[in-house]
Every structure is written in C-alpha cells, then in structure tokens.
Amino acid sequence: MGLLSDPSRRKVLTGLLTRLNTPICGMPVEWLVKAMQSRGLEVFTQSFSRKLPFPDENKERYMVRGTNVYGILRAPRAPRTEALVISAPCSPGDSNNQAVGLLLALAQYFRNQVYWAKDIIFLVNEHDLMGTQAWLEAYHHTNITGMEYSPLQGRAGSIQAALSLELSSDVITSLDLILEGLNGQLPNLDLANLFYAFCQKLGVLCTIQGKLQRNDWDTAEGYTHAAQTMMLMVLKQACGRSWGDHGLFLRYHIEAASVRGINSFRHYKTDAATIGRLLEGMVRKLNNLLERLHQSYFFYLLPSLSRFVSIGCYMLAFGLLVVILLLRGVTEAQQVSLPSGPGVLTVLTPVVISHLTGVALYLLPVHLQEMAVEHFPVSETEAVVLTAVAIYTAGLALPHNTQRLLSGEGTEQGWKVLKLTALLYLAVLLGCTALINFSLGFILAVTLVPITASMTPHMPKALSALVMVLLSPAFTVLYCVFIYQELIEAPVSVSEGWMLFLSVISQGILDHALYGSLVYPLLALFIYPCWLMFWNILFWS
Amino acid sequence: MAAPLTLLLIVAVTIRAVLFRSSLAELISARVEVVSPLNAWKRVVEGLALLDLGVSPYSGDVFHETPLMIYLFHFTVDYAEIVFIIADGITALALYLSIQTYNKDVFRKQKYALESDRYSADCLELLRSPKEMFYIPLKVAMFYLLNPFTILSCVAKSTCGLNNAIIALFIFCTLKGSALLSGILLALATYQSIYPLTLFAPALLFFLQRLYIPVNLRRSSFWFFTLQYAFMYVGSLVVITGLSFFLLGSWDFIPSVYGFIFSVPDLTPNIGLFWYFFAEMFEHFRLFFSCVFQINVFFYTIPLSIKLKEHPVFLIFMQIAIISIFKSYPTVGDVALYMAFLPAWSHLYRFLRNIFLVSCVLLACSALFPVLWHLWIYAGSANSNFYYAITLLFNFGQILLVADYFYAYLRREHHLTHGLYLKKKDGTEATLVLK
Numbered sequence: 023m024g025l026l027s028d029p030s031r032r033k034v035l036t037g038l039l040t041r042l043n044t045p046i047c048g049m050p051v052e053w054l055v056k057a058m059q060s061r062g063l064e065v066f067t068q069s070f071s072r073k074l075p076f077p078d079e080n081k082e083r084y085m086v087r088g089t090n091v092y093g094i095l096r097a098p099r100a101p102r103t104e105a106l107v108i109s110a111p112c113s114p115g116d117s118n119n120q121a122v123g124l125l126l127a128l129a130q131y132f133r134n135q136v137y138w139a140k141d142i143i144f145l146v147n148e149h150d151l152m153g154t155q156a157w158l159e160a161y162h163h164t165n166i167t168g169m170e171y172s173p174l175q176g177r178a179g180s181i182q183a184a185l186s187l188e189l190s191s192d193v194i195t196s197l198d199l200i201l202e203g204l205n206g207q208l209p210n211l212d213l214a215n216l217f218y219a220f221c222q223k224l225g226v227l228c229t230i231q232g233k234l235q236r237n238d239w240d241t242a243e244g245y246t247h248a249a250q251t252m253m254l255m256v257l258k259q260a261c262g263r264s265w266g267d268h269g270l271f272l273r274y275h276i277e278a279a280s281v282r283g284i285n286s287f288r289h290y291k292t293d294a295a296t297i298g299r300l301l302e303g304m305v306r307k308l309n310n311l312l313e314r315l316h317q318s319y320f321f322y323l324l325p326s327l328s329r330f331v332s333i334g335c336y337m338l339a340f341g342l343l344v345v346i347l348l349l350r351g352v353t354e355a356q357q358v359s360l361p362s363g364p365g366v367l368t369v370l371t372p373v374v375i376s377h378l379t380g381v382a383l384y385l386l387p388v389h390l391q392e393m394a395v396e397h398f399p400v401s402e403t404e405a406v407v408l409t410a411v412a413i414y415t416a417g418l419a420l421p422h423n424t425q426r427l428l429s430g431e432g433t434e435q436g437w438k439v440l441k442l443t444a445l446l447y448l449a450v451l452l453g454c455t456a457l458i459n460f461s462l463g464f465i466l467a468v469t470l471v472p473i474t475a476s477m478t479p480h481m482p483k484a485l486s487a488l489v490m491v492l493l494s495p496a497f498t499v500l501y502c503v504f505i506y507q508e509l510i511e512a513p514v515s516v517s518e519g520w521m522l523f524l525s526v527i528s529q530g531i532l533d534h535a536l537y538g539s540l541v542y543p544l545l546a547l548f549i550y551p552c553w554l555m556f557w558n559i560l561f562w563s
Numbered sequence: 564m565a566a567p568l569t570l571l572l573i574v575a576v577t578i579r580a581v582l583f584r585s586s587l588a589e590l591i592s593a594r595v596e597v598v599s600p601l602n603a604w605k606r607v608v609e610g611l612a613l614l615d616l617g618v619s620p621y622s623g624d625v626f627h628e629t630p631l632m633i634y635l636f637h638f639t640v641d642y643a644e645i646v647f648i649i650a651d652g653i654t655a656l657a658l659y660l661s662i663q664t665y666n667k668d669v670f671r672k673q674k675y676a677l678e679s680d681r682y683s684a685d686c687l688e689l690l691r692s693p694k695e696m697f698y699i700p701l702k703v704a705m706f707y708l709l710n711p712f713t714i715l716s717c718v719a720k721s722t723c724g725l726n727n728a729i730i731a732l733f734i735f736c737t738l739k740g741s742a743l744l745s746g747i748l749l750a751l752a753t754y755q756s757i758y759p760l761t762l763f764a765p766a767l768l769f770f771l772q773r774l775y776i777p778v779n780l781r782r783s784s785f786w787f788f789t790l791q792y793a794f795m796y797v798g799s800l801v802v803i804t805g806l807s808f809f810l811l812g813s814w815d816f817i818p819s820v821y822g823f824i825f826s827v828p829d830l831t832p833n834i835g836l837f838w839y840f841f842a843e844m845f846e847h848f849r850l851f852f853s854c855v856f857q858i859n860v861f862f863y864t865i866p867l868s869i870k871l872k873e874h875p876v877f878l879i880f881m882q883i884a885i886i887s888i889f890k891s892y893p894t895v896g897d898v899a900l901y902m903a904f905l906p907a908w909s910h911l912y913r914f915l916r917n918i919f920l921v922s923c924v925l926l927a928c929s930a931l932f933p934v935l936w937h938l939w940i941y942a943g944s945a946n947s948n949f950y951y952a953i954t955l956l957f958n959f960g961q962i963l964l965v966a967d968y969f970y971a972y973l974r975r976e977h978h979l980t981h982g983l984y985l986k987k988k989d990g991t992e993a994t995l996v997l998k
Contacts, residue, residue, distance in 0.1 A: 207942055275943040320944035348923075355919045450927050454934045458942075 031521065049112045049148045054091045057126055062133045063093030063144065070156035070171035075388050075535045076402045076528070088148035090157050094178050095132055095142040102141055106308050107184035107276075108301070109145040109154065111267050120189040120283075122146055124294055128301060140309050141178035147267065154186075154267045155537055162274055167538055183213070183308045183315065184278035185301070186267040193291040194283035196227035196234070197300075199327070201279055203269030205540050206259040206459030209277040210315040211322050211330060217279060218327045220303050226292050229284070230327050231255060232510065248325035250509050255323055257506045260461035261526070262541035263533045270537065277315045321460060333460070340456050343467040347449040350475045354442040358435065369440045372558045376551035379417045384546040386413060388531065406531060407524045414496055417554055421561035437479055437562040444555040448474060451548050462541060466549060469498045474553075479562040486560055495549050499526060567701055568659060575655070575708035576648055582718045583644050592719040596932050599892035600829045601627050601756070604643070604720035607636055619811065621819035624828075629755055630807035630816050632722060647717050650728040651708060654900075657731035659704040662907050664738045665876055666696045676979075683982035689975060691910055699906050707903035711929075716896030723896030726755050730762075730900065734879060737766045740773055746795030754803045757824055758886040761864045765882055767792055768868065769875035778872055826853055827891045832950055834932070835893040836958055839951040860889040870973075877972055880904045884965045888958055895929075898961065905968075914971035917963055924960035928953050 051067060058065040071087045096102065108128065110121035129144050147153030156171040161181070199217055201208050221228035229235070231254040238244040258265055266280025283297065321333035387409040394405035448470065456463025473493050477486070491497065500523050507514045507522070514522060533539035582588060591597055592604060600606065610626030610633055613619070620626045620633060639646050670693055676682055682690070707713055716723050733748035745766055752759035767789060768778065776784045807816055823829070830838045837856060844852055863885050871878040880901060887897035912918070931953050938945035978985075 273941065275941065314943075316943065320942070351923075352919070446923060446926065450930045453927070454930050457931075457934050457938065 049089055049091070049146070051089050051091055054112075054122070054146055058091070058093035058129065058144065061093075061126060061130045063095050063129055064176055065091065065093045066174065066176040067091050068157060068160060068172055068174055070153065070160075070169055072152055072156075072169050072536065075532065076391060076406050086149055086152060088153050088156075090145065090147045090153045092143055092145040092157070092176075093129065094176055095129060095138070095144070096178075097138040097141050098136055100139040103179045104139075105141040105143055105178040105181050106305060107143045107145055107181055107271070107278075108187065108305065109147060109184065109267055110187045110189075111150045111153070112146050112148055113150065117190055118188050120192050120294065121187040124187060124189060124298060124301075127294075127298060128305075131298070131302065132305070137306070138309055140182060142305065142309075143178055143181075150267060151264060151270060151537060154270045158270055158274060167536060181271070181274070181276045182311060184268060184271045184276050185304065185308075186278065186280040187301070188266070188280065188282040189294075189297070190283065191285040192294050194285050194297065195288040195291055196229045196284050196286070197221060197297070198229045198232055198282040198284050199279060200266040200268070200282060201230075201324075202255065202258045202265045203272040203278070204264040204537055205262050205273075206461055207269070207272040208259070208320060208322065209268070209272060209279055210320055211318040212315045213277050213279050214324070214327070215318070216307055217281070217304060220300055220307075224296055224300050224303075226296060226300055227288075227290075228327060230324055231258070232284070235326050235328070248329070252323050252325040252331070253505070254509045256461040256464070257502055257509070259459065260465050260502065260541075261530075262459060262462065262539045263529065264537065264539075273538075275314070323461075336460065336464075337456070340452075340460065340464050340467060343464075343471050344449050344452055344456075346471055346475050347445050347452075351442055351445040351449065354438055354445065358438050358442060369436070369443055372440055372555055373443065373551075375420065376417075376554035376558070377547075379413070379420065379554060380547045380551035383410060383413045383417070383550060384543060388535070403528050404524075407528045410527055410531070411496075411524075414550070417550070418491070418557065420554060421558045437559050440555060440562075441477065441559050444552060444559070445474065447555075448552050451552060455544060458540070462544075465498060465502065466495070469493045469495075470549075470553065474556045477556050477559050479559060481560070483560070490553075490557060490560060494553055495545050499523065564701060568656075568704060571701070571705055571708060572652055572655070575651065575714075578709075578714060579648050579651070579717050580644075582714065588718050591715055594715075594719070594933070595832055595936070596834050596895055597715045597719045598721045599833050599894050600831060601824070601892045602722040602726070602894065602896075604722075607633070607722065608640075611636060611640060619813060619815055621815045624819070627820055627823045628722060629820055630810045631751075631803070632725070632755070634810060635725075643720055647720055647724050650724045651713060651717050654724070654728045654731040655704040655708045657728070657735040658707055658903055659700045661731070661735045661738045662700040662703045662904075664735075665907070666693075666699060668738075670696065682979050686979050686983045689910075689979055689983065695910070699909070702906035702909075703903055706906055707899065710899045710902060712895035712899040712902070716894065716899065721894060721896055723894050726752065727896060727900045729755060730759060730883065733759075733762070733766075737769055737879075738876070740770070742770055742792055743795055745770075746792060747799040750796055750799035750803055753800060754807075756890070757821055758860055758890050761861055761882050761886065762879060763793075763796060764864050764868045765871075765875045765878040768872050768878065772873070772875060824891055825857055827856075829892075832936075832947065832954075833892055833894065834898075834954055834957055835891065836889070836954065837891050839947065839954070842947075856889075857891070860886060874972070874976075877908075880908075881965060881969060884961070888961050888965070901965075908968055908972065911968060911971035911975055914974045915967050916970070917967050921960050921964045921967065924956060925964070928957040928960060932957075 055065050055067065068090045069087070070090070071085050073085050094105075108125060110125045111118055112122055125144050125146065132138065132142060145154075145157060147157060152169070155167060156169050157174075159165055159167070159169060160171050160174045161177065199214060201214055203209070218228050227234070231251050233247065233251050233254075236244045236247050239248070264270055266282070268278035268280040271278035281301075285291075319330070319332050323331040323336060325331065387406045390409055391402050391405045394400065394409055395402055398405065400408065452463050452467050452470075455466065470493065473486075473489055477490075500519070503523050503526055504514070504519050507519065530539070530542040530545075534542040582591075598604070606626050607628060610620035610628060613622065613626065614633060614637065626633075635646075636643065669691065673690060677690075713724075729748060729752045733745060733752055736744040736748055749759060749762060749766060752762070770792060771778055771785065771788060774788065776782075776788055779785055808814060827837050827841055830842045832838050840852065840856070841849065864882065867878055867881055871881070883904075884901040887893050887901055890897065932950075935945055935949045935953055939947060939950050
C-alpha cells in the first residue's frame with residue numbers, strides 16, 4: 023500500500039530524490055561557464071534554494087538548491103533595450119542531454135552574425151521549472167512564490183520572447199510544440215504559426231500533443247483525431263501546470279513556447295544541424311519583431327497545427343451552460359417570496375460551514391503532515407494526499423451534522439434561498455474561471471451544471487446522492503486522468519489510475535506552493551464549498 | 564441590544580485583525596478598486612517621510628491628504644491598524660445610534676399621521692411596527708462592519724474609512740439635533756473631500772423640519788435659520804482651513820488636495836467613470852469635460868431636495884450614494900457607506916422592481932474586477948476596454964439600485980396618502996408611473 027509499494031513509482035521517486043538532493047553531482051557549472059565564455063558570451067550564474075512543502079522520506083525537510091547559468095550575447099550595434107531568451111533545462115541522466123550542446127552550438131554561430139537587434143540570453147537552468155522561476159523572479163525583481171535566490175549580476179533589457187528546448191537524442195523524427203503554460207495561459211497564436219511555418223519550410227515534421235497531423239479532415243477518422251488532439255489540449259490546459267519551461271515566462275507577458283525533440287520509429291530522421299537551422303530561423307524572426315506579439319489570438323484551442331478554434335466559437339458553448347444556471351436562478355428568485363430575517367440566517371450557516379470545510383481542505387493537508395506521519399505508517403507525500411482525500415470525504419457527512427446544529431429548519435423557503443445563492447455563486451465562479459482558464463471552467467461546467475441546476479431535496483435521495491458524488495470535483499479529476507491516459511494511448515488499469523490520481527493531487531498542491539498555480543486553491547476554496555452547498559440542499563429535511 | 568452589538572464589534576475586529584496579520588494585507592493594499600491616489604496608505608507614509616525631512620509633503624505630487632490627516636498620522640503611525648479599526652467601529656456605532664433615533668422619529672411621525680387621519684384606510688399593511696423596526700439598527704451596523712468592501716478598505720488602510728467615520732458622526736449629530744456639531748463635522752467632511760458639501764441641503768432640511776420651520780423662501784424664520792447654520796458651517800470650514808495653513812505654514816495643500824480632486828490629473832484605473840474618458844480625450848477639451856463631470860455630482864442636489872424635502876434622511880442616503888458613484892476617485896469604501904443604510908429601507912422591499920438584477924450585477928462585477936485586471940495588466944490578453952466595461956456595469960448597477968429605492972420610497976409615500984389599491988376613474992386597476 024502506498025505510493026512506494028509500486029516498483030516503478032519507487033524508481034521515479036528515487037530518481038526525483040537523486041535529482042533534487044544532489045549538490046555534488048548536479049550541473050557542471052564551471053564547465054558551462056567556461057564553455058560559454060569561450061564562445062564570447064557574458065556569463066553569469068545565479069544560485070537559488072527553495073524549501074518544499076512536503077519533505078522527503080529521509081525524515082528531514084528538504085531544500086532544493088540549484089544554480090542557473092546564463093550567457094548574454096550582446097547585440098553588436100543596437101541599444102540594449104530588448105532581449106530574447108533561449109533556455110535548455112539541464113537534467114541529470116539521459117533526458118535532455120543534447121539540448122545544452124545545441125544551445126552552445128547556436129551561441130557560437132550567433133556570435134558571428136551581425137544582424138542581431140536584441141540581446142540573446144542563453145539560459146541553462148537546473149531543476150526545470152524551479153530554476154526558471156528563480157531566474158524570472160530575479161530578472162523582474164519580484165518574489166511571488168517565496169523562493170530564495172541570489173540577485174542577477176547581468177541583465178539585458180525587457181524580454182520579448184522565449185524558447186525552451188528539450189532534446190534527448192541527436193537525431194529526431196519530429197519536433198513537438200508545447201504551448202500550455204501555467205494556469206492554462208497560452209502564448210500568442212502567432213508564435214505557434216511561426217514555428218509550424220518554419221518546420222514546414224525546412225521539411226521537419228512538427229507535432230502537437232505528440233500527435234501527427236492528418237490531411238483527411240472530412241473523414242470520420244480525421245475528425246476523431248482532431249477532436250482527440252483538442253481534448254488533450256483542453257485537459258492539459260485545465261490542470262493548470264506548466265507543461266514545459268516556457269510556461270512560467272507567460273506570466274510576465276513574454277511569449278514563449280517549448281520545443282521537444284521526439285525520436286520514434288520512422289525512417290526519415292532529422293539531424294541536429296537542421297534543428298539548429300530551424301531554431302536560428304525562429305530566433306531571427308523573433309529578432310526582427312518591432313513590438314511584442316499581440317496581433318493574433320491569445321485564447322484558442324488547437325485541433326491541429328493548421329487549424330484553431332477561437333474564443334468566439336468556444337465561449338458561446340460555455341456561455342450557454344452558464345445561462346442554464348442563471349435562468350434557473352431567475353426561476354427560483356420568482357418563486358421565493360420576501361426573505362425574512364431568520365431566512366437569510368438559515369442560508370448563512372450552510373454557506374459558512376461549507377467554506378470552512380473548503381478552507382480546511384486547503385490548509386490542513388500540508389500543515390498536518392507531521393502529525394499524520396507520527397501516527398500512521400506513511401510517507402509525507404502520501405500523508406498530504408490522503409489527508410486531502412479524507413477531508414474531502416468527511417465533507418460528505420456534513421449535511422447530517424449541520425442539520426443537527428440548526429433547530430427548526432427545514433422550510434420549503436430555506437432550501438430555495440440556499441439554491442438561489444448557490445446557483446448564482448456557481449455561475450459567477452465558473453464565469454471568472456473560464457475567463458482565466460477556459461478549459462478548467464468548461465470541464466467544471468460540464469460536470470457540475472446539469473446536476474446542480476436540477477437539484478431539489480425531493481429527488482430520490484440514494485440515486486441523486488450517487489450521481490452527485492460521481493460528478494463531484496474529485497471524481498472529475500479522476501475521469502480526466504483516465505481520459506488523458508486513453509488519449510495519449512497509454513491506458514492504465516484502475517489501480518494505476520488511482521495512483522496517478524493521488525500523484526496528480528500532490529502535484530497540484532506542489533504547483534500551487536511553488537509556482538502559484540491556481541487550480542488547487544480554486545477547487546478547494548471555491549468549487550468544493552459550492553458543491554457542498556448543493557449537497558446540503560439534497561439532504562435538506 | 565448592547566450584547567449583540569458588542570458581539571458584532573468583536574467579530575468585526577477579529578476579522579480585521581486576522582486579515583491584517585495575514586499575507587493578504589499587502590495584496591489588498593495594492594488593489595486599485597480599494598485604494599485611490601487620494602487615500603492610499605503608501606502615499607500617507609510617503610507624505611509623513613517628506614514631513615519628517617522638513618520638506619513640504621505636497622511637493623512631488625504624491626501626497627493628496629489634508630494637513631489635519633497628516634498630523635493625525637504623525638502621532639499615530641505606529642498604531643495605524645488600530646486607528647482604522649477604531650474608525651470602522653466609530654462609524655458602525657454612529658450609524659447604529661443614528662438609525663435608532665431615526666426609527667423613533669419615524670414611528671412618532673407615523674403615530675401623529677395616523678391620529679390626524681392623514682393615511683388612507685386600506686394601507687394598514689404598509690405601516691411599520693416597532694417590533695419589525697427593532698433589529699434594524701443592528702442590521703445597519705452589521706451591514707457596515709461585515710460588508711466585504713468595508714473589510715477590504717480597512718485592511719488596505721485606506722483613509723476612506725476615516726472619511727466614512729466623519730460622515731457617520733455628522734449624520735449622528737444631525738439626527739440628534741445638534742446644529743453646531745453637525746456644522747462642524749460637515750465642515751470637516753467637506754474639508755477632507757469636497758463632495759460632502761452637497762449634504763448641507765439635507766442637513767438643513769432636517770433641522771428645519773425638526774424645529775418646525777416651514778421651508779418657504781419668503782419666510783424670515785427660514786432665512787434666519789439657514790443663515791445660522793450656514794454661518795456655523797462656513798465658519799468651521801474657515802477655521803479648519805486656517806488651522807491647516809498654520810500647521811504647515813503654506814497654502815499648497817489647496818491645489819494639492821482640492822485642485823487634485825477637481826482637475827483629475829491622475830488617471831489610474833479605479834471603479835469610477837472618470838479615468839477612461841479623460842485618458843481618451845484631447846487636451847483642449849479637458850476643462851470642459853472636467854466641469855461637466857464635476858457638475859454631475861452637485862447637480863442632483865437641488866431636484867432631489869425639492870422632491871424629498873419632507874424626507875431629509877432618505878435624501879442623505881441618496882446624496883451619499885450619488886457622491887460615491889460620481890466622485891472623481893471612488894473606492895469600494897465609499898460604496899460600503901451607503902450600502903449600510905439599506906436595511907433601514909427594508910420595508911420598501913415589496914416595491915422594489917429590479918433588486919434581483921441589481922444584486923446579481925453588483926456581485927458579478929465585484930468578482931470580475933480582479934479577473935479582468937489580471938487579464939489586462941498581467942496576462943496581456945485583454946485591454947482597458949474590458950476593465951472599463953466592468954466599471955460601467957458596476958456603476959450602472961449602483962445607479963439602478965439607488966433609482967429603484969427612490970422609486971420604492973416615493974411609491975410607498977403615495978400609497979400611504981392615496982391608498983394601496985388604486986383605481987382609475989372607470990374602476991380598473993391603475994399603475995403608478997414615476998415621472
């Protein structure tokens with residue numbers, strides 16, 4: 023039992039530990055500094071450290087320490103007001119072992135050109151997202167996530183665009199473009215179009231979501247393929263984590279994308295020189311920009327690289343779902359007569375208790391992990407995740423307890439006022455969520471709107487309770503995990519899916535603590551209390 | 564009623580204290596909906612620093628508070644949080660006592676009107692009973708103290724809380740009948756931000772009503788009292804302004820504070836209507852539009868005073884609402900002040916037509932303000948038009964709220980004198996239209 027009983031999970035965790043706990047066998051900082059200096063860049067290093075919210079299993083709180091190395095190629099004749107960033111995360115082992123080499127080769131080539139109008143920063147960051155976060159926070163003089171870092175010694179003007187490279191082999195068959203960033207933010211569509219155009223020009227195969235393009239749009243298989251690609255993008259955007267190092271740049275209004283090289287079983291392979299030419303072309307195009315990319319869409323969904331669904335199309339679908347809630351609310355408002363004093367107070371109690379449960383779900387898992395580890399034979403990560411699941415399940419018992427606290431409740435009026443409040447609250451919440459992260463808002467709307475709009479205490483209790491629980495936010499996450507695994511063609515069994523679900527929860531909490539992802543607080547502090555209010559209505563007696 | 568009020572005060576102080584100690588305090592102090600260039604705390608700190616250095620705090624166009632405020636904070640800057648919590652407490656207490664007095668007044672007037680048969684026979688269900696009015700002062704205090712807008716304004720240490728306290732004390736003194744104190748507090752409120760000048764009319768009408776002086780421009784008693792009150796008010800204003808001059812030794816607080824309020828040079832987005840317009844217009848039209856926008860605040864006083872001369876307290880509510888909608892740098896603290904009065908008019912609920920729509924609009928806009936600010940400033944995917952759309956919608960909601968209550972109030976008065984079930988001459992049911 024537990025996350026560590028599965029050997030593959032153990033291996034992953036050991037690898038993570040080795041990566042995160044190794045000050046000695048970390049990044050070859052001196053070698054990188056010398057290599058960059060010999061290519062004529064101005065090289066600087068930055069050290070950072072961060073205390074993670076769940077300590078490792080060696081029973082001590084662990085600090086993640088790392089160093090970023092970056093070299094600035096100064097533009098020969100231009101004023102130093104703008105910059106571009108090319109970054110390659112440096113991970114130990116075999117993943118991403120070619121990207122740094124490609125970066126250095128590009129640096130050497132770029133040094134000899136005269137057409138650069140912006141400074142180019144070649145960044146090699148340690149610990150993937152944490153290194154990028156530390157570097158960006160230091161660059162922009164902010165500290166939003168509590169990271170400790172040494173200030174940057176060298177700087178290069180405001181960053182206009184960034185590219186992140188992930189290459190694991192020196193020959194590839196296709197390049198995968200990754201656009202989804204933190205909190206579902208996407209770069210400007212122009213960046214994706216630019217990359218795809220270049221790939222086509224150089225004859226390199228470009229994929230999105232790891233899937234190849236198809237040309238038969240009007241057949242059923244073509245349509246299914248496009249729908250699957252789009253669903254993958256929706257799922258990746260909804261989970262709110264940054265799927266590449268570029269995702270953290272987007273928060274600072276820097277258009278960025280990640281490029282990952284994939285080496286699969288195809289005959290035609292592209293070598294590193296072509297990739298280098300492709301990247302050089304991209305960087306030259308970005309160099310020639312007079313202003314930040316803002317002309318094309320910021321909100322889109324991509325069923326393939328040559329087609330997109332704009333916000334004008336998909337927001338309508340979402341709007342219609344929210345209108346259901348509003349219309350239902352208007353109907354309830356007409357049926358509710360003058361709310362008297364005690365009436366409002368009746369509503370207040372379930373609302374306050376639901377929100378307190380939400381606050382407990384948000385705060386307690388991380389704060390109670392020491393106590394949980396003392397009393398139960400679990401590791402800290404397991405403790406956090408299982409506490410969260412426990413609090414979530416405990417919330418289901420609430421209506422019976424609150425009914426006992428209140429006395430003299432149970433009027434027809436009471437639940438209608440509560441339903442009105444909860445419907446409007448859910449509508450505003452889903453609206454605000456969809457404006458920031460459309461996919462998250464849409465998935466929540468699809469699962470929550472039908473059951474909540476038709477919720478009354480007079481429905482058959484057992485059946486509707488089951489349906490409510492099956493459509494609750496936690497189960498939505500579980501279904502998304504299974505659907506995601508199906509779509510990436512790596513289907514999992516139920517137990518593996520459950521393990522993945524638990525790791526998704528821990529990843530969500532970690533993302534929120536480390537990078538400021540909003541998915542976990544949104545679900546814990548707002549969506550879950552809202553769902554609890556409807557659960558209260560179901561059991562209104 | 565002391566026990567529930569004390570409990571309410573304790574809960575309110577606890578919430579504010581908890582928020583002051585959390586990490587949200589800095590986040591809230593930076594929100595443009597909660598602080599404006601006129602009442603931001605970091606500008607007060609800046610002004611204090613300049614004062615300590617011996618330089619005029621108004622140099623550099625950062626500080627726009629009045630000299631009395633800067634001297635208040637000069638002595639209490641270490642206890643600033645307590646000052647703001649106390650200010651909120653004073654406001655709530657003043658509103659509680661005012662509404663208590665007002666309710667007694669209302670009930671007494673209703674009794675006299677019933678005795679003199681001024682009400683029609685079938686409007687008995689419109690009459691208010693002391694039992695129903697018993698909890699209203701507590702609800703008013705609760706609406707002010709537990710309103711999220713007030714809490715945000717207090718945690719951000721915006722001096723709007725102090726302005727609200729002065730206006731609430733002014734209302735209390737007016738309703739208690741003390742013309743001198745009322746004049747002094749009104750002068751202080753006007754000195755802080757010019758717009759409470761429009762509250763002179765409802766206060767005057769209240770005193771005239773209380774002293775049984777008919778509002779007739781030909782009567783000498785009317786002019787006698789008006790001149791007395793005006794003299795007290797203007798005299799206090801002159802004294803306070805003179806005191807400010809002697810405190811700082813120069814007159815540059817006048818262009819920095821009042822010139823700033825009238826000419827609106829700072830166009831940071833807020834929940835008001837000025838910033839977008841003034842950002843778009845050409846320089847040579849600026850004076851004209853400033854005048855038009857500023858007249859808009861003062862203009863409604865005269866027609867409303869004529870219509871509501873028998874109901875000065877409702878007029879005070881309408882005036883405060885109009886000030887907080889149309890002033891040059893509104894914040895949510897201003898909105899919270901007039902919203903506190905709404906429980907006093909809860910008997911009008913049956914005549915309100917749009918209350919559901921208005922409350923939905925106001926709630927949705929309050930939730931959308933930070934979202935669209937984030938999308939504009941941080942994500943870069945939206946622009947100022949989106950934020951201004953929400954501002955417009957919010958102000959539209961407020962105007963609809965105020966207009967709805969106005970309609971409901973007048974309708975109830977009409978029903979009281981003309982009967983609840985109105986019939987046209989041929990016997991069919993009539994509909995009332997507000998003209």
